[in-house]
Amino acid sequence: MIQPLFNFGETSSSGLGALGVDPKAFIVQLITFVLAFLVLRRFAFKPITKMMDDRRKLIESGVTIGEQMQKDQAKLEAKIAEELSKAREQADSILSAAQDEAKEAIKDAETKAREKADAILVDAKEKTKQDIARARKQLEAEVINLISDATEVIIGEKVDAKKDAQLIDKALKGGAN
Amino acid sequence: MKAPRSAIAKVINQKLDKADAKKAAEDIAGYLLAEKRVGELDSLMRDLQQIRSDQGAVEVNALSAHELDQNSINEIKTLIKTKFPGTNQIIINKIIDNDVVGGVRLVMANQQLDLTIRYKLSKFKQLTTS
Numbered sequence: 001m002i003q004p005l006f007n008f009g010e011t012s013s014s015g016l017g018a019l020g021v022d023p024k025a026f027i028v029q030l031i032t033f034v035l036a037f038l039v040l041r042r043f044a045f046k047p048i049t050k051m052m053d054d055r056r057k058l059i060e061s062g063v064t065i066g067e068q069m070q071k072d073q074a075k076l077e078a079k080i081a082e083e084l085s086k087a088r089e090q091a092d093s094i095l096s097a098a099q100d101e102a103k104e105a106i107k108d109a110e111t112k113a114r115e116k117a118d119a120i121l122v123d124a125k126e127k128t129k130q131d132i133a134r135a136r137k138q139l140e141a142e143v144i145n146l147i148s149d150a151t152e153v154i155i156g157e158k159v160d161a162k163k164d165a166q167l168i169d170k171a172l173k174g175g176a177n
Numbered sequence: 178m179k180a181p182r183s184a185i186a187k188v189i190n191q192k193l194d195k196a197d198a199k200k201a202a203e204d205i206a207g208y209l210l211a212e213k214r215v216g217e218l219d220s221l222m223r224d225l226q227q228i229r230s231d232q233g234a235v236e237v238n239a240l241s242a243h244e245l246d247q248n249s250i251n252e253i254k255t256l257i258k259t260k261f262p263g264t265n266q267i268i269i270n271k272i273i274d275n276d277v278v279g280g281v282r283l284v285m286a287n288q289q290l291d292l293t294i295r296y297k298l299s300k301f302k303q304l305t306t307s
Contacts, residue, residue, distance in 0.1 A: 141306045148298045152278050155294055159279045161243040168241065168281045171292035172252040 182217060186224035190232075226286035234266040238284040240274045240293070245281070253283065256290075 159167065185208075192201045209215050226236050235257055239245060245253075254267050274282075277293035 137306075144302055144305045148302050152294070152298060155278050156242075156275075159242070159294075161246075164241065164243045164279050165246050165249055167279050167294070168245070168249045168292070169252060171280050172249070172256055174292075 179212070179214070182221055182224055186221055186228055189221070189225055190228045223286050230261065230264075230286050233264055234268065235261055235264050235285065236268040236270065238270045238272055240272045240277055240282040240284065242273070242275050242277050242279055244273065245269075245271050249281070253281075256283075 189201065189205055192204065209218060209221075229236060237253065237257060239250075239253060241249075250269055250271075253269060257267050258264055277295045278298070280293040280296075282293050282296070283290040
Protein backbone atom coordinates (compact mmCIF):
# COMPACT_ATOMS: atom_id res chain seq x y z
CA MET A 1 0.00 0.00 0.00
CA ILE A 2 1.37 3.39 -1.04
CA GLN A 3 1.60 5.76 1.74
CA PRO A 4 0.51 9.20 0.58
CA LEU A 5 3.08 11.90 0.85
CA PHE A 6 0.87 14.13 2.70
CA ASN A 7 -1.08 12.52 5.46
CA PHE A 8 -3.82 14.87 5.89
CA GLY A 9 -4.94 14.73 9.44
CA GLU A 10 -1.72 13.07 10.58
CA THR A 11 0.84 15.48 11.86
CA SER A 12 4.47 15.28 13.09
CA SER A 13 5.78 17.51 15.67
CA SER A 14 9.31 18.37 14.25
CA GLY A 15 11.08 19.61 10.95
CA LEU A 16 9.63 18.51 7.69
CA GLY A 17 7.02 16.65 9.66
CA ALA A 18 5.76 19.98 10.82
CA LEU A 19 5.27 20.94 7.17
CA GLY A 20 3.39 17.72 6.50
CA VAL A 21 6.21 16.21 4.24
CA ASP A 22 7.07 12.56 4.71
CA PRO A 23 10.84 12.11 4.09
CA LYS A 24 10.52 8.54 2.91
CA ALA A 25 7.75 9.39 0.59
CA PHE A 26 9.69 12.44 -0.58
CA ILE A 27 12.71 10.32 -1.37
CA VAL A 28 10.60 7.82 -3.23
CA GLN A 29 8.92 10.60 -5.08
CA LEU A 30 12.23 12.15 -5.83
CA ILE A 31 13.60 8.87 -7.13
CA THR A 32 10.46 8.48 -9.15
CA PHE A 33 10.86 11.99 -10.52
CA VAL A 34 14.47 11.38 -11.38
CA LEU A 35 13.61 8.11 -13.07
CA ALA A 36 10.79 9.78 -14.96
CA PHE A 37 13.15 12.58 -15.91
CA LEU A 38 15.76 10.13 -17.11
CA VAL A 39 13.24 8.15 -19.07
CA LEU A 40 11.80 11.29 -20.58
CA ARG A 41 15.20 12.61 -21.37
CA ARG A 42 16.11 9.38 -23.07
CA PHE A 43 12.93 8.82 -25.03
CA ALA A 44 11.17 12.17 -25.20
CA PHE A 45 13.44 15.13 -24.68
CA LYS A 46 16.05 14.03 -27.21
CA PRO A 47 13.66 13.46 -30.09
CA ILE A 48 11.68 16.56 -29.21
CA THR A 49 14.83 18.62 -28.92
CA LYS A 50 16.13 17.13 -32.10
CA MET A 51 12.88 17.88 -33.83
CA MET A 52 12.88 21.42 -32.55
CA ASP A 53 16.51 21.80 -33.59
CA ASP A 54 15.69 20.49 -37.02
CA ARG A 55 12.76 22.87 -37.31
CA ARG A 56 14.91 25.75 -36.14
CA LYS A 57 17.58 24.83 -38.67
CA LEU A 58 14.98 24.58 -41.37
CA ILE A 59 13.58 27.92 -40.51
CA GLU A 60 17.02 29.41 -40.36
CA SER A 61 17.97 27.91 -43.71
CA GLY A 62 14.73 29.19 -45.19
CA VAL A 63 15.48 32.65 -43.88
CA THR A 64 19.01 32.42 -45.23
CA ILE A 65 17.79 31.26 -48.63
CA GLY A 66 15.23 34.01 -48.66
CA GLU A 67 17.86 36.58 -47.84
CA GLN A 68 20.16 35.12 -50.47
CA MET A 69 17.35 35.20 -53.02
CA GLN A 70 16.66 38.78 -52.16
CA LYS A 71 20.32 39.61 -52.70
CA ASP A 72 20.34 37.69 -55.97
CA GLN A 73 17.20 39.44 -57.08
CA ALA A 74 18.73 42.80 -56.27
CA LYS A 75 21.86 41.88 -58.23
CA LEU A 76 19.78 40.64 -61.15
CA GLU A 77 17.69 43.77 -61.19
CA ALA A 78 20.83 45.86 -61.12
CA LYS A 79 22.26 43.84 -64.00
CA ILE A 80 19.02 44.14 -65.96
CA ALA A 81 19.01 47.87 -65.42
CA GLU A 82 22.58 48.06 -66.61
CA GLU A 83 21.88 45.94 -69.71
CA LEU A 84 18.80 48.00 -70.50
CA SER A 85 20.81 51.14 -70.19
CA LYS A 86 23.48 49.73 -72.53
CA ALA A 87 20.82 48.56 -74.98
CA ARG A 88 19.19 51.98 -74.92
CA GLU A 89 22.53 53.63 -75.59
CA GLN A 90 23.19 51.22 -78.45
CA ALA A 91 19.73 51.79 -79.88
CA ASP A 92 20.23 55.54 -79.67
CA SER A 93 23.56 55.34 -81.44
CA ILE A 94 22.12 53.01 -84.13
CA LEU A 95 19.17 55.34 -84.61
CA SER A 96 21.46 58.32 -84.86
CA ALA A 97 23.68 56.53 -87.38
CA ALA A 98 20.62 55.44 -89.37
CA GLN A 99 19.32 59.00 -89.42
CA ASP A 100 22.67 60.28 -90.64
CA GLU A 101 22.78 57.59 -93.33
CA ALA A 102 19.23 58.38 -94.35
CA LYS A 103 20.09 62.08 -94.66
CA GLU A 104 23.14 61.22 -96.75
CA ALA A 105 21.07 58.89 -98.92
CA ILE A 106 18.43 61.57 -99.43
CA LYS A 107 21.11 64.10 -100.30
CA ASP A 108 22.69 61.68 -102.79
CA ALA A 109 19.32 60.87 -104.30
CA GLU A 110 18.53 64.57 -104.65
CA THR A 111 21.88 65.24 -106.31
CA LYS A 112 21.45 62.29 -108.68
CA ALA A 113 17.89 63.32 -109.49
CA ARG A 114 19.07 66.87 -110.21
CA GLU A 115 21.86 65.56 -112.45
CA LYS A 116 19.46 63.22 -114.21
CA ALA A 117 16.98 66.05 -114.72
CA ASP A 118 19.76 68.25 -116.13
CA ALA A 119 20.86 65.44 -118.44
CA ILE A 120 17.27 64.89 -119.58
CA LEU A 121 16.96 68.62 -120.24
CA VAL A 122 20.17 68.66 -122.26
CA ASP A 123 19.03 65.58 -124.21
CA ALA A 124 15.65 67.14 -124.81
CA LYS A 125 17.25 70.36 -126.07
CA GLU A 126 19.55 68.37 -128.33
CA LYS A 127 16.66 66.29 -129.60
CA THR A 128 14.61 69.40 -130.20
CA LYS A 129 17.51 70.90 -132.13
CA GLN A 130 17.81 67.75 -134.21
CA ASP A 131 14.06 67.64 -134.77
CA ILE A 132 14.09 71.25 -135.90
CA ALA A 133 17.00 70.57 -138.24
CA ARG A 134 15.26 67.52 -139.62
CA ALA A 135 12.00 69.38 -140.06
CA ARG A 136 13.85 72.25 -141.75
CA LYS A 137 15.53 69.82 -144.13
CA GLN A 138 12.22 68.14 -144.83
CA LEU A 139 10.62 71.50 -145.46
CA GLU A 140 13.45 72.47 -147.78
CA ALA A 141 13.00 69.25 -149.73
CA GLU A 142 9.26 69.82 -149.98
CA VAL A 143 9.75 73.42 -151.06
CA ILE A 144 12.25 72.32 -153.69
CA ASN A 145 9.85 69.67 -154.93
CA LEU A 146 7.12 72.26 -155.12
CA ILE A 147 9.39 74.64 -157.00
CA SER A 148 10.43 71.86 -159.32
CA ASP A 149 6.87 70.78 -159.94
CA ALA A 150 5.75 74.35 -160.45
CA THR A 151 8.64 74.96 -162.84
CA GLU A 152 7.76 71.84 -164.73
CA VAL A 153 4.16 72.88 -165.07
CA ILE A 154 5.04 76.42 -166.10
CA ILE A 155 7.62 75.27 -168.61
CA GLY A 156 5.24 72.66 -169.92
CA GLU A 157 2.65 75.34 -170.53
CA LYS A 158 4.97 78.01 -171.79
CA VAL A 159 7.33 76.00 -173.93
CA ASP A 160 5.79 75.31 -177.30
CA ALA A 161 7.38 73.40 -180.19
CA LYS A 162 9.23 76.48 -181.42
CA LYS A 163 10.70 77.35 -178.04
CA ASP A 164 11.53 73.71 -177.46
CA ALA A 165 13.40 73.61 -180.75
CA GLN A 166 15.39 76.66 -179.62
CA LEU A 167 16.16 74.98 -176.31
CA ILE A 168 17.26 71.82 -178.08
CA ASP A 169 19.42 73.81 -180.43
CA LYS A 170 21.10 75.61 -177.55
CA ALA A 171 21.52 72.36 -175.57
CA LEU A 172 22.98 70.44 -178.51
CA LYS A 173 25.47 73.19 -179.18
CA GLY A 174 26.46 73.12 -175.55
CA GLY A 175 26.57 69.30 -175.64
CA ALA A 176 28.84 69.36 -178.63
CA ASN A 177 31.31 71.35 -176.56
CA MET B 178 24.70 25.75 -171.48
CA LYS B 179 23.21 29.07 -172.58
CA ALA B 180 24.70 30.89 -175.50
CA PRO B 181 26.29 34.22 -174.52
CA ARG B 182 24.26 37.30 -175.36
CA SER B 183 27.05 38.87 -177.40
CA ALA B 184 27.15 35.76 -179.63
CA ILE B 185 23.38 35.91 -180.13
CA ALA B 186 23.65 39.61 -181.01
CA LYS B 187 26.28 38.80 -183.67
CA VAL B 188 24.08 36.15 -185.20
CA ILE B 189 21.12 38.53 -185.27
CA ASN B 190 23.27 41.15 -186.95
CA GLN B 191 24.26 38.66 -189.63
CA LYS B 192 20.67 37.61 -190.12
CA LEU B 193 19.56 41.21 -190.50
CA ASP B 194 22.15 41.75 -193.21
CA LYS B 195 21.05 38.70 -195.13
CA ALA B 196 17.36 38.23 -194.50
CA ASP B 197 14.14 40.21 -194.44
CA ALA B 198 13.89 42.24 -191.20
CA LYS B 199 10.39 40.97 -190.42
CA LYS B 200 11.42 37.36 -190.89
CA ALA B 201 14.57 37.98 -188.83
CA ALA B 202 12.50 39.51 -186.05
CA GLU B 203 10.16 36.50 -186.01
CA ASP B 204 13.10 34.11 -185.81
CA ILE B 205 14.67 36.09 -182.98
CA ALA B 206 11.39 36.21 -181.07
CA GLY B 207 10.86 32.47 -181.55
CA TYR B 208 14.36 31.74 -180.33
CA LEU B 209 14.04 33.92 -177.25
CA LEU B 210 10.70 32.35 -176.38
CA ALA B 211 12.04 28.83 -176.82
CA GLU B 212 15.11 29.61 -174.72
CA LYS B 213 13.02 31.53 -172.15
CA ARG B 214 15.24 34.56 -172.51
CA VAL B 215 12.60 37.12 -173.37
CA GLY B 216 13.73 39.27 -170.44
CA GLU B 217 17.08 39.78 -172.18
CA LEU B 218 15.53 41.45 -175.18
CA ASP B 219 16.45 45.02 -174.19
CA SER B 220 20.03 44.05 -173.41
CA LEU B 221 20.22 42.10 -176.63
CA MET B 222 19.05 45.11 -178.61
CA ARG B 223 21.71 47.25 -176.95
CA ASP B 224 24.37 44.68 -177.81
CA LEU B 225 23.12 44.69 -181.37
CA GLN B 226 23.23 48.46 -181.53
CA GLN B 227 26.80 48.38 -180.22
CA ILE B 228 27.82 45.88 -182.89
CA ARG B 229 26.25 48.02 -185.57
CA SER B 230 27.84 51.12 -184.08
CA ASP B 231 31.24 49.43 -184.27
CA GLN B 232 30.46 48.73 -187.89
CA GLY B 233 29.70 52.42 -188.46
CA ALA B 234 25.92 52.46 -188.17
CA VAL B 235 24.85 54.43 -185.10
CA GLU B 236 21.28 54.15 -183.96
CA VAL B 237 19.96 56.87 -181.64
CA ASN B 238 16.65 57.14 -179.85
CA ALA B 239 15.82 60.84 -179.55
CA LEU B 240 13.21 61.55 -176.88
CA SER B 241 11.59 64.96 -176.84
CA ALA B 242 8.35 66.59 -175.72
CA HIS B 243 7.63 67.93 -179.22
CA GLU B 244 8.29 66.71 -182.72
CA LEU B 245 11.92 67.36 -183.64
CA ASP B 246 12.37 69.69 -186.57
CA GLN B 247 14.89 69.10 -189.35
CA ASN B 248 17.30 71.59 -187.87
CA SER B 249 17.42 69.68 -184.59
CA ILE B 250 17.87 66.39 -186.45
CA ASN B 251 20.78 67.81 -188.38
CA GLU B 252 22.38 69.08 -185.24
CA ILE B 253 21.97 65.66 -183.64
CA LYS B 254 23.66 64.06 -186.59
CA THR B 255 26.49 66.59 -186.36
CA LEU B 256 26.89 65.81 -182.70
CA ILE B 257 26.95 62.04 -183.33
CA LYS B 258 29.58 62.45 -186.03
CA THR B 259 31.67 64.47 -183.61
CA LYS B 260 31.41 61.83 -180.89
CA PHE B 261 31.75 58.85 -183.27
CA PRO B 262 34.11 59.89 -186.08
CA GLY B 263 33.96 56.51 -187.89
CA THR B 264 30.23 56.71 -188.39
CA ASN B 265 28.88 56.30 -191.89
CA GLN B 266 25.22 55.85 -191.08
CA ILE B 267 23.12 57.56 -188.41
CA ILE B 268 19.63 56.29 -187.66
CA ILE B 269 17.52 58.58 -185.46
CA ASN B 270 14.37 57.14 -183.87
CA LYS B 271 12.16 60.05 -182.87
CA ILE B 272 10.16 59.35 -179.73
CA ILE B 273 7.68 61.79 -178.22
CA ASP B 274 7.74 61.74 -174.42
CA ASN B 275 5.96 64.54 -172.57
CA ASP B 276 7.72 63.52 -169.40
CA VAL B 277 10.93 65.20 -170.55
CA VAL B 278 9.10 68.59 -170.49
CA GLY B 279 11.53 70.16 -172.93
CA GLY B 280 14.89 69.55 -174.57
CA VAL B 281 16.04 66.20 -175.90
CA ARG B 282 17.49 62.92 -174.60
CA LEU B 283 19.69 60.95 -176.94
CA VAL B 284 19.89 57.25 -176.07
CA MET B 285 22.44 55.06 -177.85
CA ALA B 286 23.60 51.49 -177.31
CA ASN B 287 25.65 52.00 -174.19
CA GLN B 288 25.53 55.76 -173.86
CA GLN B 289 23.05 58.47 -173.17
CA LEU B 290 23.09 62.25 -173.50
CA ASP B 291 20.37 63.88 -171.46
CA LEU B 292 19.69 67.50 -172.36
CA THR B 293 16.12 67.54 -171.11
CA ILE B 294 14.54 69.95 -168.68
CA ARG B 295 13.43 66.92 -166.67
CA TYR B 296 17.06 66.02 -166.13
CA LYS B 297 17.95 69.56 -165.11
CA LEU B 298 15.08 69.67 -162.64
CA SER B 299 16.18 66.33 -161.15
CA LYS B 300 19.72 67.60 -160.87
CA PHE B 301 18.48 70.76 -159.20
CA LYS B 302 16.56 68.69 -156.65
CA GLN B 303 19.57 66.49 -156.01
CA LEU B 304 21.99 69.34 -155.52
CA THR B 305 19.70 71.36 -153.30
CA THR B 306 18.65 68.49 -151.07
CA SER B 307 22.04 66.84 -150.57
